[in-house]
Amino acid sequence: MAFLRVFGKSLISIGFGVLLFVGWALWGTGFYTAKQQNRLEHQYQAQPDFPQPTAHVKGHSPSPYHGPPAGWIDSLKPGAAVFRIRIPKINLNDGKGFMVVEGVDEEELKAGPGHYPACRVGFLLCTHFTEAWPGEKARVVVSGHRTTYLAPFWAINELGKGDKIYIDTHWGNFTYVVTDQQAVLPTDTTIVRQDTNDAELVLTTCNPRFSASQRLVTYATMVTSS
Amino acid sequence: MKRPWKSRLIELALWAALSVAVAVVMIHFADRLLPGTNF
Numbered sequence: 001m002a003f004l005r006v007f008g009k010s011l012i013s014i015g016f017g018v019l020l021f022v023g024w025a026l027w028g029t030g031f032y033t034a035k036q037q038n039r040l041e042h043q044y045q046a047q048p049d050f051p052q053p054t055a056h057v058k059g060h061s062p063s064p065y066h067g068p069p070a071g072w073i074d075s076l077k078p079g080a081a082v083f084r085i086r087i088p089k090i091n092l093n094d095g096k097g098f099m100v101v102e103g104v105d106e107e108e109l110k111a112g113p114g115h116y117p118a119c120r121v122g123f124l125l126c127t128h129f130t131e132a133w134p135g136e137k138a139r140v141v142v143s144g145h146r147t148t149y150l151a152p153f154w155a156i157n158e159l160g161k162g163d164k165i166y167i168d169t170h171w172g173n174f175t176y177v178v179t180d181q182q183a184v185l186p187t188d189t190t191i192v193r194q195d196t197n198d199a200e201l202v203l204t205t206c207n208p209r210f211s212a213s214q215r216l217v218t219y220a221t222m223v224t225s226s
Numbered sequence: 227m228k229r230p231w232k233s234r235l236i237e238l239a240l241w242a243a244l245s246v247a248v249a250v251v252m253i254h255f256a257d258r259l260l261p262g263t264n265f
Contacts, residue, residue, distance in 0.1 A: 013241040017248025
């Protein structure tokens with residue numbers, strides 16, 4: 001009888017331990033991300049703006065397509081703040097948006113959504129294609145958590161065609177509109193291919209919520225640049 | 227026989243410590259327990 005009592009109480013205690021873990025995963029991780037976002041915001045603000053592109057032909061306006069300088073890209077370490085993403089439709093981070101970090105490895109995504117990098121030293125998950133940046137005529141891929149770590153892309157399934165995504169960078173501000181959304185297998189890596197002639201933004205996250213069985217992919221095209 | 231409150235409190239603290247220990251171990255192995263990189 002005494003053994004059964006101890007065994008029962010042990011199971012209850014272990015159960016409470018599991019509940020504590022779930023609470024940590026769902027909300028506790030958010031505190032870490034919020035702190036990291038605060039740090040990244042300061043890091044981003046400390047960086048200077050890059051010069052705006054000028055017209056090649058006098059009297060003509062400069063091309064709306066422009067990215068950051070190559071020297072800056074080469075200097076980026078995993079986890080560095082690179083640009084801000086705002087999505088008013090889903091009130092991303094209470095309207096403040098998220099600082100996007102360079103890299104999509106586990107450690108980087110704990111701090112915020114990650115910009116998919118080209119394969120350089122320090123990046124494990126990367127693409128062998130040329131790196132694409134907001135404002136360029138290429139496909140920019142940003143990945144983020146759907147749940148845990150402040151769940152940046154929790155409500156991304158609520159986005160529909162025409163919804164706006166704003167990207168603020170040190171080389172310009174860019175507006176993208178959502179064109180499509182689809183769920184794919186995690187093994188489907190075609191989204192990082194640079195087979196586009198448009199300035200595209202692709203957001204990826206896990207699908208459905210609390211599962212990693214699929215990736216939810218949101219496609220958007222650039223409409224304005226300043 | 228009714229147990230003294232101190233004894234009950236110590237027992238409760240031990241069970242609470244077990245709960246916290248389980249949670250700490252699970253958090254330590256969270257990367258293996260949670261699915262996928264952007265779950």
